[in-house]
Amino acid sequence: MKKIIITLLISAATLGFASGVIAATNEAKATYKAAKESAGADYKVAREACNALAGNPKDVCVAEAESVAKHTKADAEAKYKNTVSARTSARISMANADYDVAKAKCGSKNGNEKDVCIKEAKAVLVTAKADANAHEKVVDARVEARDEKVEAAYKVAIEKCDALSGATKDTCVASAKTQFKK
Template sequence: MTIHLTLAYVRWISTSKRKKMKKTFAMLLMCSATISSAAWAASNDASATYKAAKESATSDYKTARAKCDSLAGNPKDVCVAEAKAARVHTDANAKAEYKNTLAARTSAAKDIADADYDVAKAKCGNLAGNDKDVCVKEAKANKVVAVENAKADKKVIDARVDANDEKRTAEYKVAIEKCDALAGAAKDNCVAAAKTKFGK
């Protein structure tokens, strides 16, 4: 009798554990599917936002450009340059946001600097003589400053990344050196832990 009860209890525990494992596995699958869906949705949202921004920039440009047709001479040149610059600002920022990389942000800053320079240069068109020369040189100087600032920001961030990499490499070497004082399994475990910690 006791043996039968014990066997029944063991079967009940096994069945119970199997049910729990199935539930756990099902929950893990659901969580995994939810995370994948969220990542896919986020990617789709970013793509849709980028597409919408580009379409908006094109539409706004066409509207602004059409208004320039009623003008003539330098005012028209300025109007067209401003319409183009507005489109570049929207496009470049949207692309940088979508790609979300340092290179994309640097490229956007350069494109915006070029567009702003074209506007400034167009505004110089209604001047003459020395005033015009000064205006053009100021426009060029502002463009150079904007581009160099973008490059400098990239260099600073790249330098920080390089410095962090070098620091981690140095710390890894120290950790491995400490493992040399050990032997056998303890040394193997120490080396493995160091590799895991520093991603080597």
């Protein structure tokens, strides 16, 4: 009877912890969905405001409205996925949106001035993409370096345990495994 009660208590506790994780996941998903919907609604309002304009100012207005929506959606997705890759993708998406705005602003210029403006916008885009990719590589390199350092420290700790014997050695090895999460 005692075993059944203990098993039920452990099951209830495990279920309680699991439901907390599921709730957190559902909350993150709801936040992500709300941010996307908000971005869409904000875009529609901003887009409607652009209808009062004409020509290049209207093009710039529309590009800015789209850019804000893309920024919001990319940021929400990066937060939802919470990975280095997702953050890099978001930064690149935001850079592309900013490039579209810059190109629209160049539309009011003519000749060489327009060509220079577009080249400058392209240079900013290339720089932003390169920075995003470099940041991803740096984060990956830091994670790899941290893992290598932990592994090396774990090997040292185990080596120190080899000088011991019996229960002391077992305790030392168990302590090293706990410390380095092995």
